[in-house]
Amino acid sequence: MIDKAMGLPKLPTGIPGFDSITNGGLPEHRTTLMSGTAGSAKTVFGCQYLASGIEQAGQAGVFVTFEEPPADIRRNMLGFGWDIAAWEAAGKWAFVDVSPQLTDETVIGGEYDLGALLARMENAVNRIGAERLVMDSLGAVFTQIAQSKIVRNEMLRITTALKKLGVTSILTAERTEEFGAIARYGIEEFVTDNVVVLRNILEDEKRRRTIEILKFRGTDHQKGEYPFTIHPKGGIIVLPLSALELKQQSTDLRISSGNTVLDDMCGGGFFRDSVILVSGATGTGKTLTVTQFINGGAAQGERCLLFAFEESREQLFRNARGWGLDFRELEESGCLRVICTYPEVAGLEDHLVAMKAEIETFKPNRVAVDSLSALERVGTVKGFREFVIGLTSFIKHHEMAGLFTATTPTLLGGASVTEAHISTITDSILLLRYVEMYGVMRRGMTVLKMRGSMHDKEIREVSIDSSGMHIGAPFRNVSGILAGVPVHASEREIARLNDMFGQ
Amino acid sequence: MPTLAFELFVMGRTRQSLAAIRNLRAYFAEFPDLDYELTIVDVLEQPDRAEESRILATPTLVRLMPLPSLRIIGDLSEKEIVWQTIGLLSDDSARPGSHPNDEGSSHDR
Incomplete structure (x- = not known):
């Protein structure tokens, strides 16, 4: 891939999300x-870089290990579905094993360099x-090599040689702190023009993994930290949230919310590819709104997916039955999951x-x-925000309708953290x-x-009974509902206010 | 089977590689009766042998016999270390009979 701005070619790694950032x-x-x-996750990243090359681009790779013996790496990576031994047999993967061995006693008896290492690396690269x-x-x-000056010089020599060989390489290095020097031994200044930092931060008692492109000399990249996760079956997945583009298609197609009055209030139903936030205190009818939403979809023969994080299956199914909807039947028919x-x-x-x-x-x-x-409550505020953005854009990108509920912390009025984060991202908000x-x-x-x-701009009364949700007339003589301090106005007061503007 | 067997891994004709060969030959020359076998491996020509023996630095001298095997990294200019390590000065079977320890060392100086 040619980078148009700078003319520096890049090699797509195939690691999900990484090529985007x-x-x-x-x-x-x-x-x-x-x-x-x-x-x-440095070693996992390195292995995945080679595995993706083999699986997605048919590019062979050499793994030079200074730390873990190849046998350990083969075993550890098998869980991700990477059969390194098979790739070695097929000539797609080669190890250069420089892991420490305890067998031979080694002493230093004069000047030396790491020529043998370079020769072995070149040999492996050329062989496959x-x-x-x-x-x-x-x-x-x-x-292994105590004299850091020699290592520095030799690493410089090796990276220069690798450039000549035409391989695109990753060199991993340790840091002692998450936000300190880039790496130990001051290697970053001499070894490479490109630096990527992997972090595993403990924040509010929660672990959060992020990846940041610190510099790519001579070419552009996305700035800042991006969260990533390690999927037990597929390896690293970078979540390039802020790098997402708002390029979703838009449609005028409307879908039913499952409640005809609510559809009217929305001017004819929800838009098909919109994300709707339903905010309310506990017991105001959020789950019922979700149930109606599913019902509305099922009535049109649409497929619905419900992620429930508050109630068990049994509770959900029982409640839906209470409102006259059989989730079990819908699941069996394949309309619902x-x-x-x-x-x-x-x-x-x-x-x-x-x-x-x-x-x-x-x-x-x-x-x-x-x-x-x-x-x-599972993540940090920042992490939650990224999660919501990621989920919302994913749903919109796939042109589906999304309905999220948010619980407000206070019974009257109030706004939740969820709302603060996603109100600008969602297309519609129901209170x-x-x-x-x-x-x-x-x-x-x-x-x-x-x-x-x-x-509809009015606040309407809602009643809930065994047949579901009923939306009634607007509260004409109450103000301050959203602020949480309803004030009742008498008929006389309303008449006076009307007269005031009528004159 | 000789009592002493070595492999010397060098890289091309670099200064350090040539020095290692020269130094080693000079040490052996001090013991004309020494029964030894030396194989010089150029890692540029035989990288697979470097791979097998897992050589990281050049030059590297591997003492194969007597066991246990030992390694000396460097151009072998540190005479004392080299002699001690490869057994020319030690008390085991590899020691050349005509050159007892003290005599050998005084001879060096």
């Missing part, structure tokens, strides 16, 4: 330093016609990857998440609110926002 891949025929603390090469990791070379998960079972990145996979497998027309705010009137709790609903359409 690098604007096309790694700078071709150069060495990229991949730096990270212990456990930041490799286009990719990984050296893992530099720190382990320093433990309900996935119930505890938010705590995984990190947000993993949830996102799993949800995307479910969506791609089931290919629904409608996706509902009940509730999105239950996931707030469900309690309205206290003369000692009785009543429910109100309003369409706060409906992008690209006229909509």
